[in-house]
Amino acid sequence: MRMMPADQSQSLKEDVVSMETWLQGFLKASCMYGQLPKFQDGDLTLYQSNPILRHLDRSLRLYGKDQREVALVDVANNGMEDLCCKYVTLIYTNYEMSKENCVKELPGHLKPFETLLSQNQGGQAFIVGTRSLSLTTTCWTCC
Structure with missing residues (x-):
């Protein structure tokens, strides 16, 4: 997720979560599956790595031409x-x-x-x- 936008000269705002913050439980409780990654694109919130990566693929036109x-x-x-x-x-x-x-x-x-x-x-x-x-x-x- 970090490399794909960088490879395409696009920026990606990343919030790194410390173990201390994660263990407090508030963020985990806010995540659909109780785990990261959590990805925000405007009003769209995505969970799970593959859906996030496929969304980035389509947004960056890397998912195939047909x-x-x-x-x-x-x-x-x-x-x-x-x-x-x-x-x-x-x-x-x-x-x-x-x-x-x-x-x-x-x-x-x-x-x-x-x-x-x-x-x-x-x-x-x-x-x-x-x-x-x-x-x-x-x-x-x-x-």
């Missing part, structure tokens, strides 16, 4: 979210015992992204289109 590109961005986004969830689980459960297996399985998990990439100009462009578009997920948004 319905086909939008659909392919969604395919890549959801695939990335699934991949991140696997590795978030690894990191927060039993890292030392699981990391070797995860490293071994990683090429297979990356294969779908290589396939998507190869379908656009033989892998010489981006997963979608001919310019950088947003893939809206980040690993900390899932699970």
Whole structure:
């Protein structure tokens, strides 16, 4: 969320919440799901990372030039979210015992992204289109 507007030379006002403030509970109680991020765009308040990122994508015209590109961005986004969830689980459960297996399985998990990439100009462009578009997920948004 921070990088996308900056990459497009747009400003984004950010309010950083300290753990002390969060633990007071007032902000948490004001959040729809009891968690951050919370995003305000005029009179529109959004919660959850992916809806916020997709809103920014559309606002900054990074979400694909047509319905086909939008659909392919969604395919890549959801695939990335699934991949991140696997590795978030690894990191927060039993890292030392699981990391070797995860490293071994990683090429297979990356294969779908290589396939998507190869379908656009033989892998010489981006997963979608001919310019950088947003893939809206980040690993900390899932699970």
